[in-house]
Each structure stands twice: as structure tokens, then as C-alpha cells.
Amino acid sequence: MHNAEKTCWNCPAAKLKGNIDFRACGQSMKKTLDEDKEIVIECKRRPDLGHFEPSITFEQCPEWRKTKYGYLLRDMKVMILGIDGYLGWPLALKLAKLGCKVSGIDDYTRRDCVMEKGAHTIIPIPKMTERLHVAKEVLDVEINFRRMDIRDFKALREFIEEVKPEAIIQYAEIPSAPYSMVDLDHAVEVQNNNVLGTLGLLWIMKDVVPESCIIKLGTMGEYGAPLTGRPLFEGLFPSDAVLSWDDREWSMGGELTPRDPVSFYHCSKVQDTFNVYEACKYWWLRSYDIMQGVIYGVHTEEIAQDERLRTRFDIDEWFGTVINRFVSQAILGIPLTIYGEGEQIRGFIALEEAMECMVRLIASPPEPGQYDVVNQVSGIYKIRDLAETVSDVASKEFGLDVKIQRLENPRVEAEVHPLEVVAKKLPQRGFKPTVGPDKEIARMLKLLNNKVMRKRIEEKKYSIMPKTTWSGEKKDSDVLEVYEPGTKQKTGYEPRFHTK
Amino acid sequence: MIDVNEANFSEKVLESDNLVMVEFWSSWCPPCKIMEPTLKKLKEEHPGITIGKINTDRNRSLTKKYEILGVPTFLFFKEGNMLHREVSAKSKNQLKKIIEELR
Numbered sequence: 001m002h003n004a005e006k007t008c009w010n011c012p013a014a015k016l017k018g019n020i021d022f023r024a025c026g027q028s029m030k031k032t033l034d035e036d037k038e039i040v041i042e043c044k045r046r047p048d049l050g051h052f053e054p055s056i057t058f059e060q061c062p063e064w065r066k067t068k069y070g071y072l073l074r075d076m077k078v079m080i081l082g083i084d085g086y087l088g089w090p091l092a093l094k095l096a097k098l099g100c101k102v103s104g105i106d107d108y109t110r111r112d113c114v115m116e117k118g119a120h121t122i123i124p125i126p127k128m129t130e131r132l133h134v135a136k137e138v139l140d141v142e143i144n145f146r147r148m149d150i151r152d153f154k155a156l157r158e159f160i161e162e163v164k165p166e167a168i169i170q171y172a173e174i175p176s177a178p179y180s181m182v183d184l185d186h187a188v189e190v191q192n193n194n195v196l197g198t199l200g201l202l203w204i205m206k207d208v209v210p211e212s213c214i215i216k217l218g219t220m221g222e223y224g225a226p227l228t229g230r231p232l233f234e235g236l237f238p239s240d241a242v243l244s245w246d247d248r249e250w251s252m253g254g255e256l257t258p259r260d261p262v263s264f265y266h267c268s269k270v271q272d273t274f275n276v277y278e279a280c281k282y283w284w285l286r287s288y289d290i291m292q293g294v295i296y297g298v299h300t301e302e303i304a305q306d307e308r309l310r311t312r313f314d315i316d317e318w319f320g321t322v323i324n325r326f327v328s329q330a331i332l333g334i335p336l337t338i339y340g341e342g343e344q345i346r347g348f349i350a351l352e353e354a355m356e357c358m359v360r361l362i363a364s365p366p367e368p369g370q371y372d373v374v375n376q377v378s379g380i381y382k383i384r385d386l387a388e389t390v391s392d393v394a395s396k397e398f399g400l401d402v403k404i405q406r407l408e409n410p411r412v413e414a415e416v417h418p419l420e421v422v423a424k425k426l427p428q429r430g431f432k433p434t435v436g437p438d439k440e441i442a443r444m445l446k447l448l449n450n451k452v453m454r455k456r457i458e459e460k461k462y463s464i465m466p467k468t469t470w471s472g473e474k475k476d477s478d479v480l481e482v483y484e485p486g487t488k489q490k491t492g493y494e495p496r497f498h499t500k
Numbered sequence: 501m502i503d504v505n506e507a508n509f510s511e512k513v514l515e516s517d518n519l520v521m522v523e524f525w526s527s528w529c530p531p532c533k534i535m536e537p538t539l540k541k542l543k544e545e546h547p548g549i550t551i552g553k554i555n556t557d558r559n560r561s562l563t564k565k566y567e568i569l570g571v572p573t574f575l576f577f578k579e580g581n582m583l584h585r586e587v588s589a590k591s592k593n594q595l596k597k598i599i600e601e602l603r
Binding site: 249251254369 | 590
């Protein structure tokens with residue numbers, strides 16, 4: 001088990017007592033030098049044990065029990081902010097099935113934003129009241145839901161005080177680069193919701209549940225795609241990275257790596273990164289910042305059990321992620337739309353894999369004050385290669401006739417660039433990719449390639465084509481080229497990926 | 501790498517026959533957390549030295565005794581005497597150079 005050796009030091013049920021001081025690296029600790037008191041802990045679950053050294057391992061502690069994802073705190077209280085979303089709902093069901101006490105909030109922002117576009121989720125999803133009812137009926141789990149905006153800090157504080165979560169998943173952000181580039185109002189709303197929502201959460205956690213772990217969804221897009229090809233480390237430089245200048249050398253170990261966001265949405269994520277980093281430093285909060293790759297897919301074990309448990313599936317230009325859009329286009333016979341050269345390389349992860357990774361991280365909390373970063377990707381691919389993969393699966397397994405089209409790129413981004421990604425921390429926590437694009441694309445086609453779903457895609461197919469440009473112009477992108485899959489030579493850079 | 505604490509400090513550090521490098525670290529310090537692979541590599545390349553880690557938050561007396569004012573701090577000991585002090589994250593080459601000078 002990947003987390004067997006972790007101790008009370010990592011456990012959110014352990015309340016730190018004694019000589020705690022909040023300092024930055026390199027900050028003097030003279031004030032506390034006069035005191036010799038060591039840090040001890042009090043177990044919130046077993047207060048009868050009194051104060052003791054934080055040295056019991058998860059393997060030894062009866063409160064932690066074995067699951068297939070590692071030791072997990074018995075009846076662990078996990079709060080999911082944004083529980084109605086594409087990720088929030090499947091994670092809630094997975095955790096609840098594992099025995100966690102799941103609570104969550106949502107104000108249906110995602111439903112409203114997609115409706116604003118005039119689009120809808122291709123897979124119909126019931127209202128939250130029915131979702132909760134079906135979860136109980138089919139999976140026999142109960143989820144404690146409150147409708148609220150994350151920025152209603154009074155209500156959020158009251159809910160956190162009531163539940164006292166031992167892990168908080170921050171999914172309550174608007175996850176769309178194009179949505180943030182529509183106009184002034186949209187850019188402000190994205191940054192307001194994302195940055196201030198998370199900032200408020202951090203202050204509330206400091207006051208109410210400082211031992212709880214915040215797992216906050218960031219994005220690989222925070223790093224950008226450096227043309228130098230320097231590796232994208234997991235948030236912080238490794239210890240052997242050095243800065244050389246003027247014939248001198250400094251270690252960069254532990255410092256935040258450069259960020260180069262590619263939209264105002266990505267800027268909000270970078271601001272979050274700094275806010276979470278500082279909160280860990282000032283208040284000993286503990287955090288995983290998840291740099292998630294582009295997500296795709298429709299399947300987890302739990303949502304597949306009843307059609308009413310399925311998660312949303314968006315295809316519009318604002319909220320549809322690229323593989324999900326490709327699959328919908330393949331079903332309708334619309335040429336798959338790649339932007340510009342299509343040589344953009346990105347990290348990707350299937351929904352099912354992402355959910356597993358989240359559970360593994362919840363089971364493996366960082367230490368007090370530790371800001372940790374995880375690159376949550378299971379593979380890195382070129383966009384044009386993924387279009388080929390979708391074409392291949394759609395034609396060979398489903399008999400669909402697929403073409404690919406290149407559009408004028410509505411974004412400001414490098415279209416041909418190297419990309420080297422380091423993603424070692426999830427494998428260290430026992431994660432092995434088992435899905436991959438081929439398998440998940442086949443699952444998506446199987447679920448969506450039927451009369452009912454085809455009709456739902458057909459109704460909203462106009463929303464797939466990009467109309468939001470980074471330049472601010474409101475226009476359709478010109479079609480640069482339409483071509484048959486398998487007719488293009490391999491060009492550009494090969495993705496490089498490190499998992500060991 | 502040895503987990504050094506108040507109880508084993510004398511035995512593992514002061515009474516060691518080897519050159520000993522100890523890192524004072526904290527869980528809230530990103531440069532400290534990130535030093536681990538470098539220390540492992542150093543140990544592989546220099547099996548004759550002892551490398552230890554002391555958690556400052558859980559070993560306050562040692563932290564006070566050796567006047568650790570910031571983390572990470574690396575102290576180098578030989579035959580019970582402290583020979584050298586380095587503050588802040590260091591590259592493997594920087595630590596290697598110090599080790600070679602002190603051996």
C-alpha cells in the first residue's frame with residue numbers, strides 16, 4: 001500500500017498541539033527558541049488517548065482501513081465543492097461507495113453557463129434532488145448536499161463548521177478558457193468566482209478545519225508550453241535544478257516553477273496556486289494542487305450503473321473538451337475540428353483515471369504546511385494525433401466515415417512546440433494508467449452513437465464551432481483545410497513523458 | 501538516509517566514525533522536501549559518509565542547541581565536532597564540493 005508508512009503527522013484527524021510556529025523557510029525562529037516543548041497531537045477520533053507523539057502509521061492505526069486505492073480513513077468526511085459538475089458528481093459517488101461521508105455544494109453555475117451558450121449536456125442529467133435519490137436507490141449511499149455559491153462565505157463557513165470535513169475538494173471553479181475570453185464581464189466573472197472563491201475557502205479552512213487537506217483543481221495549462229522545451233516539473237523545481245549566471249550557480253530546488261498561462265481562466269488558476277501556496281506557508285494548511293491534463297470520457301464504475309447516475313457531457317466551444325468534441329463530431333459526420341496546425345501537445349487523462357487519482361491523493365494527505373503539486377496526466381498527445389485516433393476507432397469499430405478539418409486558430413498559442421512532462425507522484429501513489437484514449441473513445445462512441453444521443457448532438461452542433469477568439473473579434477474561424485485521416489506525414493516534435 | 505532525533509543524535513552523529521551531514525528540515529518547507537532525491541544520490545555516490553535528517557518541528561531541543569534559524573540548514577560533523585554550516589537548498593554539486601573539502 002502506497003500510504004502504509006504515513007503517520008499521524010499526515011492524518012487530518014490529528015490535531016497538532018504544543019509548540020507550533022508559522023514561519024517561512026529561512027525565517028528566524030528566535031521567538032520559539034526559548035521553549036523546548038515538542039509538537040504532540042490529539043486524535044480527534046480517539047481523544048481518550050490524550051496527547052502523544054505523531055508516529056502511528058496508517059498501517060498500524062485502526063482508523064485507517066485498506067481499500068484498493070490505499071489505506072483510507074474510516075468514514076472519512078470529504079466535502080466536494082462543485083459536486084454537480086462533470087468531475088464532482090462521479091467523485092462523490094466513488095467516494096461514497098468507498099465508505100466516505102460525502103458532502104458537497106453547488107450553485108449550478110455550470111448548468112447556467114452551458115445554457116447561456118444555448119447548448120445542453122449531451123448525456124441528460126437529472127436535477128440534484130433526483131441525483132441524490134437515485135444514488136441512494138442504486139448505490140445505497142447518502143450525500144449531504146447544500147445549494148450555495150462558494151462565494152457565500154457565511155453559508156460556506158456554517159456548512160464547513162457543521163460537517164468538519166477531513167478533505168475538501170475544490171472543483172467549484174469555472175473551467176473554461178474560451179468562456180473567460182468572451183468579453184470583460186465573462187473574464188471578470190471567471191476570475192471573481194475562481195480566485196475569490198478559493199481565497200475565501202482558505203480563510204475559512206484556517207479558522208475551522210486547519211488539519212483538513214485541500215485538494216484544488218488546477219490545470220497543466222498553468223505552465224504553458226515553453227518553446228525551449230524545458231520539462232514541466234510537478235510545480236516545484238527538483239533539487240538538482242540549478243540556475244547558472246555570471247559563472248555562479250544556485251539551487252532552484254523547491255522553488256515554484258515558471259507559469260505561463262494561456263487565457264484569463266488559466267491566469268485565475270495561477271493566482272489560486274499562489275494563494276494556496278501562501279496559505280500553506282502562513283497557516284500550516286496542507287494542499288495538493290492538481291495540475292490536471294485535459295479530461296475526457298464518460299465512464300466510471302459507479303456512474304455506469306444506472307443511466308440516471310451519468311455525469312454531464314458537454315460539446316460546446318466553451319465547455320466541451322477536445323476529445324469529447326471530436327467524438328460527437330465523428331458521430332454526426334462533421335469533420336473533426338483542430339485549431340491551426342494541430343501540432344499542439346497537451347497532457348490528457350480519462351475521467352475514470354482522474355477519479356482514481358483523486359481517491360489516491362485523498363488517501364495520502366501531505367504534511368502540515370506542505371504545498372504539494374501533482375501533474376495529473378496519464379499520457380501526452382498531439383491534438384492532430386488524437387483526431388486520427390478518434391477517426392480510427394470510429395471507422396474501424398463503428399463504421400463511421402470521419403474527416404478532419406483545420407480551422408484558423410481562435411486562440412493565441414504556439415501551434416508547433418515541444419512538450420516534456422514529468423508526472424511521477426501519482427505512480428508513486430500506486431496509480432497505473434489503465435484506460436487510455438482508444439479504450440475510452442470506444443466507450444464514448446458506444447454510449448453516444450445511437451438515435452437519441454445523435455439527436456441531442458444534432459440539436460446543438462452549431463455550438464461546437466469556435467466563435468470566441470482571443471483577439472476579441474466575434475467571428476467564425478475560417479476552414480483552412482479538410483483532409484482524410486491517415487494522409488498526413490508525421491511532423492513537428494515528439495511528446496516526452498516521464499513517470500519513473 | 502538516517503532519521504536523526506533527540507534520542508539517537510549522539511550515537512548517529514557525534515559518535516560516528518564517518519563524516520556526517522545532517523539536514524535540519526520542516527514539512528512546510530518546499531526546498532527541504534525537494535532535497536530528498538539529491539541526498540539519496542549523494543549517499544549513493546559517497547557511501548562512506550553518513551547523511552541524516554532532523555525534523556525541526558519534532559526535535560526542538562536540537563534545533564535550539566544548534567541555533568537553526570532557517571530551514572533547510574546543513575551541518576557537517578566529524579569526530580563529534582561541527583565543522584561547517586550551509587543554509588538553504590543546495591545543488592548536488594555544491595554539497596559534493598563541501599564534502600570533498602571536509603573529508
